[in-house]
Amino acid sequence: MYLNDQQKRMLSGEEGVGVRKAMEILIAKGEAEGAKRMVDIVYAHLMPADTMFFPYGRQGKWSRELTGTLTEGVTHLKVPATMEPKFVDLEKAARHMEFSKQLVAEMESIMKPASEYYESIGVIPSYTALPFLIFPTKFGQHVSIAESIAILWYNTMLGSRCERDDGVTSLSAAITGVYPEIGVHLSKNRYAEVIIKPANNIDVTQFNYTDWDAYSLAASRKCKEKTPVFIDLPPNMTFTQKKHLLEVIAVESGLAIMHIVGITPEANTLEEALGGKKPIAKYEITKSDIDEAYQIVTTATEKSVNYVFLGCPHVTLPEFQQITEIIKGKKVNPEVTLIVSTNRQFFLSAQDMGYVKTIEKAGGIVVQDMCIAFSGTQVSGTIATDSMKAAFFYTGFSSKTKRRVRIGSIKKCIEATISGNWNERS
Amino acid sequence: MKNRQIQGRTIKKLGIIEGEAVVSRDLIAFWGGTDWETGEIVEIDHQARGKNVSGKILVCPAGKGGAGDTFGYFYLYKSGKSPKAIICNKAQGTTLAGALLTNTPMLCDFEENVIDVIKDGDQLTVDSDKGIVTIKKK
Numbered sequence A: 001m002y003l004n005d006q007q008k009r010m011l012s013g014e015e016g017v018g019v020r021k022a023m024e025i026l027i028a029k030g031e032a033e034g035a036k037r038m039v040d041i042v043y044a045h046l047m048p049a050d051t052m053f054f055p056y057g058r059q060g061k062w063s064r065e066l067t068g069t070l071t072e073g074v075t076h077l078k079v080p081a082t083m084e085p086k087f088v089d090l091e092k093a094a095r096h097m098e099f100s101k102q103l104v105a106e107m108e109s110i111m112k113p114a115s116e117y118y119e120s121i122g123v124i125p126s127y128t129a130l131p132f133l134i135f136p137t138k139f140g141q142h143v144s145i146a147e148s149i150a151i152l153w154y155n156t157m158l159g160s161r162c163e164r165d166d167g168v169t170s171l172s173a174a175i176t177g178v179y180p181e182i183g184v185h186l187s188k189n190r191y192a193e194v195i196i197k198p199a200n201n202i203d204v205t206q207f208n209y210t211d212w213d214a215y216s217l218a219a220s221r222k223c224k225e226k227t228p229v230f231i232d233l234p235p236n237m238t239f240t241q242k243k244h245l246l247e248v249i250a251v252e253s254g255l256a257i258m259h260i261v262g263i264t265p266e267a268n269t270l271e272e273a274l275g276g277k278k279p280i281a282k283y284e285i286t287k288s289d290i291d292e293a294y295q296i297v298t299t300a301t302e303k304s305v306n307y308v309f310l311g312c313p314h315v316t317l318p319e320f321q322q323i324t325e326i327i328k329g330k331k332v333n334p335e336v337t338l339i340v341s342t343n344r345q346f347f348l349s350a351q352d353m354g355y356v357k358t359i360e361k362a363g364g365i366v367v368q369d370m371c372i373a374f375s376g377t378q379v380s381g382t383i384a385t386d387s388m389k390a391a392f393f394y395t396g397f398s399s400k401t402k403r404r405v406r407i408g409s410i411k412k413c414i415e416a417t418i419s420g421n422w423n424e425r426s
Numbered sequence B: 001m002k003n004r005q006i007q008g009r010t011i012k013k014l015g016i017i018e019g020e021a022v023v024s025r026d027l028i029a030f031w032g033g034t035d036w037e038t039g040e041i042v043e044i045d046h047q048a049r050g051k052n053v054s055g056k057i058l059v060c061p062a063g064k065g066g067a068g069d070t071f072g073y074f075y076l077y078k079s080g081k082s083p084k085a086i087i088c089n090k091a092q093g094t095t096l097a098g099a100l101l102t103n104t105p106m107l108c109d110f111e112e113n114v115i116d117v118i119k120d121g122d123q124l125t126v127d128s129d130k131g132i133v134t135i136k137k138k
Helices: A005-012 A017-032 A057-070 A101-119 A147-157 A165-177 A211-222 A241-253 A270-274 A287-297 A317-327 A342-350 A356-361 A371-379 A386-393 A412-421 B071-077 B092-104
Strands: A038-040 A044-046 A082-085 A178-182 A194-198 A229-232 A283-284 A307-310 A337-342 A367-368 A383-385 A405-407 B003-005 B016-023 B059-060 B085-088 B106-108 B123-127 B132-136
Touching: A005 A017, A017 A057, A017 A165, A017 A178, A017 B092, A038 A307, A044 A165, A057 A101, A057 A165, A057 B071, A101 B085, A147 A241, A147 A307, A165 A178, A165 B071, A194 A211, A194 A412, A211 A229, A211 A287, A211 A386, A229 A270, A241 A386, A283 A317, A287 A386, A287 A405, A307 A371, A307 A412, A317 A342, A317 A356, A317 A412, A337 A342, A337 A356, A342 A356, A342 A367, A342 A371, A371 A386, A383 A386, A383 A412, A386 A405, B016 B085, B071 B092, B085 B092, B092 B106, B092 B132
Parallel strands: A044 A082, A194 A229, A194 A283, A307 A337, A307 A383, A337 A367, A383 A405, B016 B059, B059 B085, B085 B106
Antiparallel strands: A038 A178, B003 B132, B016 B123, B123 B132
């Protein structure tokens, strides 16, 4: 592939070993996908293994070694960068999630120097799963994003261009400031192939937030790896509704982009989203598809609930409002641990608005900067959550343990927090 | 029966690999969807749940999962439970990055749908230099 003089210099090792390795990684990816050249990126969102991916035990050692190899001699990044949440809040949350003192100390010994390093090379310590709130880029700009919902958000909501990047690729892109022109960085690969629409027997205007997760799961099971265009959805969907619609399809499909007619900048009309071509298929999401999505994710059979985890991705202010409306003046059941996980921006606002105090007064824990989906996988007992993305992780990972999960609206989750029992009809 | 050959596109030239096919008809995730300690596919309601990818040649439509999927594949590789090669219809970004990071041969973009022409237990010879898979039926 073609490299300009500056890119050749980075590859030569003149700017250090880490820069050369980053260039090699991006060239390998580019050549694998037939890229003709590199494009300049304006921003990257990083996903470091050593702060987020179970930073203890042998995988903690592997992640530290990997970062060491990739960042040798790297002292700064070429573009602004933010980063993913940490694995767990070691002070406020870890002891309530069955992590021993010894494990907390071990995690600290890996996560702390890692965070300090990333901050020293200029990474904005955002620790957020919703980076588009901090660094919303413009239409047509190239970025490298390692966070599945954010990848969809940058492409689908902003019209910026990013592939499905991971921790290694996004770090390489941030170190060099470039990315191979592949996949949805090219206009021809951005068009929709299949149509998704609500059937007559569902009314999306009556959906609670978790119903959007179910809609998203049902859609991803139909479109699989084909790029969908969603039609007949309300053009005035709120931020929180969009978060729920995107979060599930982001992990359940291999998609970097989806289209929503009337919302996606490249989908003012259905024809525009399809690029003038005929769709391969048209799918309707029915009431039974929605019900099936809830059934798939529910793996618990007993009624009692031990953990209620909210905030995958991070809890927004309207969600805080729903939580506090129900929990105000009540107490978290002694058998239940409630963790409400958000980002720094929403935490500060939630504090100002009294939400944090109300939840804490009831006996709940409100945290920022952490990934409740990953750390939540390590608890025993039944988990209730409002997020089907989180449930994907809670029910996964281990062939030995069968984790029990309940899925439902914030209302159902908070009622279970208070009573200690899941009530399907509440 | 005569061995069948299918032509695809190779991600990286890493020589010739032989092994037994394990087929996932659903998209596959390595971070969460697969147990990196054992190589077993553990995702609920997944077509290939209970199958093990360790030491096999994985055949699937494409990868899926969160952006962490590359690290999932890396951990699977480090624990010695990764597949010998990946044969897929579409080389999804995070899976591609995992294959490159661990030097796992990966082939994609065949004319046929790979999950229809290859079955569990078929003996495969994967020529990652030429992008050719030779299928010897079980």
